[in-house]
Amino acid sequence: MLLRILLTGLLGVLWDGVTAFGGVRLVDGENKCSGRVEVLRHEQWGTVCDHGWDRREAHVVCLELGCGLAESALHEAHFGAGSGEIWLRHVQCSGHEASLTRCAVVLHSDAYCTHENDAGVICSGTLLMPTLTLLSPHTVFSPGEAVRFGCSVLLGHHLSDFHLYKHGVSTPLVTQRAEQGPTPVELTLTDIETFHQGSYSCRYRIKSGFPPQLLSSPPSNSINITVVELLTPQHWYNTSTEAPAGSVIKGHNFNITCSTPQQYPGGSFQLRLIRSNGTVRQTLPALSPSVTFTFPDAQSSNEGYYYCLYRVQMGGRTFISRESQPLPIAIRDPDPVLSPMVISWIVSSLTFVVTVVVIIIVAKVLCNKEKKPTELERETRTCVDNTYVALSINKL
């Protein structure tokens, strides 16, 4: 078989050299992409005998005409018998030829051909749709990662290149030359960013016609990829207004709120407290972009540095944001409390004490006055007494 193809190929090259073909057309079909195969030689259209006429030869005709690929290779004048010369008999293509007239011909075929053996073809009109697959094991990615796609097509030859398209972008993001060999061809998006999130499809191009032109296939199925970029959450705390900044009064309530600028479904917030004797973690589901951790009764065990992070599970992977800046919280003892009752009690006690002291002082002063008459009093009395004595003497 291989020998035969080699032989016919060699003969075909010789044959090619001595003939002058001008083109190929399909006639009497439904459209320009189906019908009886006719070739032009010496400015005269003639037919092709159906011996050895197969899908491989039909593909070459369809590609040459820009009609996609062959859907069927037809025998026995399916589109009616032609007229004039039968220019090609027992043509054998390898599939890589740009034109039917470049395919080899089995020269010494003993076949007897009439126009009842005219070959026909129905082409697909367009190229077959390629298939896009994801070679990466998941559909959700972090920025900076690479996404590997595979684009495959049944056609093995005439392939020129493969393109990866993002929905909504007209130019291909990745181009890969077609290698001889099995598809799928790998198309890799490297170092992705959030704007790469979206829907992807691939196309291939084939060299078709003579002179060759590039014919683009229809787009493949599409695959969505998601790019998760978790931004660092913010956090703050609220407590009673009398607490100085950065602190909470022991026994009062306080709340720490964690907030993310971009929320994904099913995420959660983790609050981490680093205190002098260890680390404590708490988690709450991120039902909204901000979540509040409540502490109804502040104790010294609540003192330390608080950190928030946001975590989300998507497509079987866990994504974790960076931790927020530390939020230090000190727990203070309450100031001594002066209630109105205590104040009035203190005031009345003080009043009582002051009154008692005043009474004692006054009593003491009065008592001293009675017991010890002063010098002046004594002299005065003496003086009065003497006067009385003197007066009495004068009367005598």
Ligand SMILES: *[C@@H]1O[C@H](CO)[C@@H](O)[C@H](O)[C@H]1NC(C)=O
């Ligand atoms: C891809 O995403 C678009 C919109 O985001 C959606 O309409 C489409 O159904 C998705 N396709 C697949 C295959 O998931």
Ligand SMILES: *[C@@H]1O[C@H](CO)[C@@H](O)[C@H](O)[C@H]1NC(C)=O
């Ligand atoms: C909580 O604290 C934040 C930041 O300190 C402040 O903007 C917000 O108004 C406070 N909320 C309440 C309810 O006090």
Ligand SMILES: *[C@@H]1O[C@H](CO)[C@@H](O)[C@H](O)[C@H]1NC(C)=O
């Ligand atoms: C903390 O949150 C709870 C419950 O949401 C609320 O009742 C309380 O007033 C909040 N405390 C502060 C200091 O904002």
Ligand SMILES: *[C@@H]1O[C@H](CO)[C@@H](O)[C@H](O)[C@H]1NC(C)=O
């Ligand atoms: C750390 O100290 C707090 C009180 O300050 C206490 O409640 C807690 O059990 C201690 N934790 C460990 C791991 O020792």
